[in-house]
Amino acid sequence: MNSKASVVGLINKRKARHALPRELYIDPDVYRADLEHIWHTDWVFAGHTFEIEKPGQYFTLQIGDYPVAVVMGKDGKVRAFHNACRHRGAKVCEQAQGKVAKMVCPYHKWTFELDGSLLFAGNMGSDFDKTQYGLKTVHCEIVHTYIYVCVAETAPDFDSFRSSVSPFIAPHFLDNCKVAFESNLIEKGNWKLVFENNRECFHCDGTHPELMNSFVENLSVAGVGGEDDPELAMHWDRCERAGMPSRLVMDPNGRFRMTRIPLSAGAVSYTMDGKPAVAGRLDQSGEENIGALLYFNYPSTWNHFLGDHALSFRVLPIGPGETLVTTKWLVPKTAVEGVDYDLDRLTKVWLATNDQDRKLVEGTHAGVSSPTYEPGPFSDIAENGVCQFDDWYCETMLTRLQGPIALRSVS
Incomplete structure (x- = not known):
């Protein structure tokens, strides 16, 4: 495969608001191009x-x-x-x-x-x-x-991301935190499938019973937008009055996004009963229910911040069909296991969710590997986030392979 020309051709074959062509997930030359033009280039x-x-x-x-x-x-x-x-x-x-x-x-x-x-x-x-x-x-x-x-010889700009994300993270005082638990999961699937799965919760009701005790996907911010959702606007207003930046901020090029969303009624943390998993707070806002701060930064991380703890997720490609997903549960540095938190209670929801997602990714990788696979359309209601990721990937690769373009199908 003439990798540069073929990758460009494969990306140009993609229909707007459709999943990627089969080879973009499984072809070794595409994987090499992903490494060269994304992983060996970006932060x-x-x-x-x-x-x-x-x-x-x-x-x-x-x-x-x-x-x-x-x-x-x-x-x-x-x-x-x-x-x-x-x-x-x-x-x-x-x-x-x-x-x-x-x-x-x-x-x-x-x-x-x-x-x-x-x-x-x-x-x-x-x-x-x-x-x-x-x-x-x-x-x-x-x-x-x-x-x-x-790892690039010349690194791209970092300051735009730093200035955007810093106001959101600062009120959680991560300097006073530690890792309570770390999980490393190898998923037998392409790294893009891992991120696609993360960027939508269309699948959550039927797959993640533990997570759905507290998490509610807000479709208004799955791709971009959210200002017209009155419930979300009320949540943003309440959190921002307490000093917690919340309104959606998104990179013009689609690489990163930060926003705060409400959890399900009565829930304040990712636990089986929705109640805190850790005694004490990460923030000093005085607002009991700040929901969840969600931020992603392609290609390597998504994150969730609650009132009592936070989770950082790191994605690293191992091969065309293998991805390492590392999850870290962050708690106050002074918190004592068995006194201030129970490890099983703290980790149960996301250990289950990660393993359920692993199975979905692995099943999808097996399916897209079939010669009969044809990319299907994305839901205009529930899959704007995954479409946004695929748009970012395609635009980024085409820009770096052949120069700037205008491709994104989610405006």
Whole structure:
């Protein structure tokens, strides 16, 4: 397959307000193009600063072809590095997370300072200049504990996202949080199917009984809009009077969105009874029912913020038909398990929901892999969100493959 021309041709074959052609989900060359033009180009959510608060703490992730290590320095600065030794390329930080005094390559013990500079390289001779062989850096930005990295040589703008999302996250005081639980789920499906599934709750009533005890999809903000929904406008007004920005903000190019939505009547958290899962609050608004703050930032994350806890979700592609979904439950740093929260109560809804979504994604990937698959139309009522994601994907790929265009079918 001539990947560039063929990807352009496949995208141009897509009918407006229809799902993507089969090959865009399953073809290995399309997957390579996705890596090159999206994952190796854009900002990717890596993790939270409170996961690496002490010098030498690190975590690792794989962004397409690039192994990356995110490290807290002695100076209190978070840095990201290409996790490949400058000697013969072995991973320097081998574990998913850990703590070290120095970063030491396990192969030949090349030793790097926490700022990436090379300290020791044995048997390299007197004329070896170690200043030329520090770890290669990865672009790294932080917004209210969210660490974003970009493996491209030149990173795209981050400030527009930072200025948009910051007012929404700031009132939740994530600097005072910790990870109560983390789940890592490998879904046997293409990363685009994972995000498509997330961007609509058309399927929720029949699939997510646990989630539907508290969550109500608001179709007014599934794609764009919401100003004409009186119930939503009342919720926004009430939350904003309490200092919690709520009205829909969306990137003109469709890459990110923030908004706050009400939960079902009487529910204030994602629990089986809708009551709080954690004693105490993340916010200081004084408003008991702030609903749920939802924010996504393509291609790698969606997030839910409640009054008592928050959830961050990270999506990373593993292959054309495999995606890693990482979920973290965030609670106040002072909260004590068994005293301030019960772990099963805190995690039950989304552990069940994630596994149900996994089955849906895997079944869909198997179905779109069939040679008989033909893309069907999206609902004008319930699938504006998934259409918005597919529009963003197609427009982004075409722009990067052949220059700017005007494609989006949701205005």
